[in-house]
Amino acid sequence: MAQIEIAGLRKAYNGAVAIDGVDLNVASGSFVTLLGPSGCGKTTTLRCLAGFITPDAGAIRVEGRDIMGLGPEGRDFGVVFQNYALFPHLSVFDNVAYGLQARRVPKAEIAARVAEVLGLVQLGHLKDRLPRALSGGQQQRVALARALVIRPQALLLDEPLANLDAKLRFEMRWLIRELQRKAGITALYVTHDQAEAMALSDQVAVMKQGRIAQLGSPRDIYQRPRERYVAEFTGEASYLKARIAEAVGNGRYRVATAGGEVIANGPAGLAAGSRHLLLLRPEALQPGAAGLRATLQGRFFVGSAQHCEMRIGDEVIKLYLPPQAELGEGAAVTLAVDQDAAWLLPDEAAP
Amino acid sequence: MTARPWRLAILGAPALFLLVVFFVLPYGEIVMMSFRTPSSSAPYGDGVTLANYARMFADGHYLGILAETVAVGASITAICLLISFPIALHLSNVGDRWHTLFYACVVSPLLVGVLVRNFGWMIILSFNGPINQILLALGLIDRPVRLLFTVEVVVLALVHVFIPFMVLPITTALRNIPPSLYEASRSLGAGRFATFWRVTLPLSFPGVQSGVILVFVLAISAYVTPVLLGGQFVVLMPTVIVQQLIAAFAWPFGAVLAMILTLSTLTCVLVFAFATRGLARRAAIGRTP
Numbered sequence: 155m156a157q158i159e160i161a162g163l164r165k166a167y168n169g170a171v172a173i174d175g176v177d178l179n180v181a182s183g184s185f186v187t188l189l190g191p192s193g194c195g196k197t198t199t200l201r202c203l204a205g206f207i208t209p210d211a212g213a214i215r216v217e218g219r220d221i222m223g224l225g226p227e228g229r230d231f232g233v234v235f236q237n238y239a240l241f242p243h244l245s246v247f248d249n250v251a252y253g254l255q256a257r258r259v260p261k262a263e264i265a266a267r268v269a270e271v272l273g274l275v276q277l278g279h280l281k282d283r284l285p286r287a288l289s290g291g292q293q294q295r296v297a298l299a300r301a302l303v304i305r306p307q308a309l310l311l312d313e314p315l316a317n318l319d320a321k322l323r324f325e326m327r328w329l330i331r332e333l334q335r336k337a338g339i340t341a342l343y344v345t346h347d348q349a350e351a352m353a354l355s356d357q358v359a360v361m362k363q364g365r366i367a368q369l370g371s372p373r374d375i376y377q378r379p380r381e382r383y384v385a386e387f388t389g390e391a392s393y394l395k396a397r398i399a400e401a402v403g404n405g406r407y408r409v410a411t412a413g414g415e416v417i418a419n420g421p422a423g424l425a426a427g428s429r430h431l432l433l434l435r436p437e438a439l440q441p442g443a444a445g446l447r448a449t450l451q452g453r454f455f456v457g458s459a460q461h462c463e464m465r466i467g468d469e470v471i472k473l474y475l476p477p478q479a480e481l482g483e484g485a486a487v488t489l490a491v492d493q494d495a496a497w498l499l500p501d502e503a504a505p
Numbered sequence: 506m507t508a509r510p511w512r513l514a515i516l517g518a519p520a521l522f523l524l525v526v527f528f529v530l531p532y533g534e535i536v537m538m539s540f541r542t543p544s545s546s547a548p549y550g551d552g553v554t555l556a557n558y559a560r561m562f563a564d565g566h567y568l569g570i571l572a573e574t575v576a577v578g579a580s581i582t583a584i585c586l587l588i589s590f591p592i593a594l595h596l597s598n599v600g601d602r603w604h605t606l607f608y609a610c611v612v613s614p615l616l617v618g619v620l621v622r623n624f625g626w627m628i629i630l631s632f633n634g635p636i637n638q639i640l641l642a643l644g645l646i647d648r649p650v651r652l653l654f655t656v657e658v659v660v661l662a663l664v665h666v667f668i669p670f671m672v673l674p675i676t677t678a679l680r681n682i683p684p685s686l687y688e689a690s691r692s693l694g695a696g697r698f699a700t701f702w703r704v705t706l707p708l709s710f711p712g713v714q715s716g717v718i719l720v721f722v723l724a725i726s727a728y729v730t731p732v733l734l735g736g737q738f739v740v741l742m743p744t745v746i747v748q749q750l751i752a753a754f755a756w757p758f759g760a761v762l763a764m765i766l767t768l769s770t771l772t773c774v775l776v777f778a779f780a781t782r783g784l785a786r787r788a789a790i791g792r793t794p
């Protein structure tokens with residue numbers, strides 16, 4: 155239960171910059187996820203925090219106290235590794251008890267606390283097994299229990315679910331969230347799976363090439379991304395070139411596109427006449443009476459919906475139609491735009 | 506996997522042939538010889554007897570030498586282990602660039618033939634050799650001391666040449682430990698020393714076990730070094746056996762001594778492996794999913 159502050163964190167491996175000025179504030183008790191593609195520096199950030207590597211520059215403070223001088227053993231973080239890193243020669247009980255023994259907690263208390271946390275992850279009956287005799291999911295739960303039992307200042311989790319199958323990943327997601335809430339513990343979680351990030355987090359930090367591109371609630375980064383990179387990484391997205399006709403309210407604009415004029419949200423203070431990209435999430439569009447004029451270019455049936463590609467001028471956008479909708483290819487459709495799911499982005503290609 | 510046994514048989518045939526001709530047959534011969542009466546005209550006579558064994562066990566002299574041989578072997582193994590562990594620790598940590606160089610340094614004792622190596626020791630340790638001269642020059646001694654033909658020198662020379670057999674298996678075991686285990690240990694609050702004690706040491710045990718067995722077996726059966734550097738002041742089992750066979754021409758009794766030495770070694774190894782089996786099984790880093 156601690157507030158963590160990372161400021162200007164920088165790290166290069168033999169001259170190759172891995173993270174380049176990461177700033178992040180993790181509020182006490184909150185669940186923050188670092189989300190980004192492979193190689194963007196998520197693990198490096200987490201490992202700097204855990205004390206496994208020393209950053210070249212920057213500061214890390216816990217509750218306002220600088221912890222850069224401390225080794226990993228002094229930082230009091232519970233780390234969960236992608237490969238679990240269970241001690242292969244120790245039983246489940248001894249693995250979980252390890253951190254308590256290192257802290258010289260009395261024997262009786264160790265037994266009680268280990269039993270309690272093993273109960274939470276439903277592994278009490280396996281406490282005498284060696285890790286190699288456990289399934290992947292069970293090993294993952296031991297790793298979680300081992301990190302939680304020391305009641306650390308914060309949990310640091312690096313893609314803990316990456317090695318599990320889809321169903322188990324789903325279950326573990328809830329377990330992690332529930333345990334974190336119950337313990338009221340601060341958590342920093344690393345993943346490249348946007349659905350996982352959204353489902354778990356209070357705040358998501360989308361990383362891009364060693365920096366944090368945007369920090370916000372899952373809703374924020376999904377509906378109001380600051381740049382195309384963030385929009386792309388947080389879900390299915392299409393874009394239309396758009397020019398602002400006029401502001402019609404605070405952060406609300408009438409914009410002109412190749413398919414006609416629509417009303418869309420955007421950051422406050424965009425100038426009339428400026429060029430932007432209109433971000434359209436697939437669920438923002440529905441056939442309607444008024445809106446964008448488009449022609450159906452192609453579609454495929456996925457069971458719960460039909461995924462369609464629509465042509466507007468020389469641009470193509472995606473949307474989902476209900477499975478029963480009957481539309482022939484080449485049909486002209488008018489698409490109503492849900493104002494709250496359409497968002498204006500800076501057009502990086504525009505001069 | 507059991508599909509083509511004849512293929513396995515063909516692959517194994519040369520090894521099996523060598524094993525039978527050069528190991529099983531001679532050993533069978535020694536076992537048989539140890540139960541035969543002595544003869545002055547042939548290696549052994551026609552009679553079958555237990556007298557050779559009786560003589561061995563009745564004579565405290567030989568049992569004493571056996572005990573000393575085991576003790577010397579055990580000391581060599583222990584000293585080797587103490588010296589080799591830090592070397593292995595270092596070797597498992599160095600980057601790829603330096604690895605080959607360190608590796609070469611470690612196996613260097615094996616690159617010199619056994620005779621050359623031992624004559625080297627004799628020159629270094631002789632009355633007017635460099636060691637004595639240095640000690641004289643430093644004023645630590647007034648006149649040259651006898652360094653050669655002591656059990657300490659035999660131990661020193663054997664430790665030197667057996668170190669690679671200890672270092673290499675331990676290095677392999679240490680390299681097999683995933684670095685994330687050290688990180689996990691540290692992040693759980695264990696310092697460097699506690700991490701070494703609770704993670705590094707137990708998980709290196711499979712390597713320690715191989716190294717200990719290898720060095721012990723080699724040390725017990727070493728012949729050339731004790732003879733050359735120990736002379737008649739250091740009398741160990743292999744020396745006595747060769748004396749019996751060659752000098753005294755007492756083949757059946759020599760065979761008894763050889764049998765006893767082999768059985769003692771085997772017993773030591775089995776006791777050690779049995780006593781540490783739990784640790785070895787747990788420490789074997791399995792295929793984790």
Ligand SMILES: Nc1ncnc2c1ncn2[C@@H]1O[C@H](COP(=O)(O)OP(=O)(O)OP(=O)(O)O)[C@@H](O)[C@H]1O
Binds near residue numbers: 168172196
């Ligand atoms: N030990 C290292 N030595 C050299 N370069 C490294 C090392 N570790 C990471 N890098 C480089 O630093 C950059 C960031 O790596 P990092 O592991 O932090 O990425 P990541 O976001 O965790 O990626 P992934 O999702 O694949 O785990 C990468 O370009 C990587 O190649």
Ligand SMILES: [Mg+2]
Binds near residue numbers: 196197198
């Ligand atoms: Mg990573």
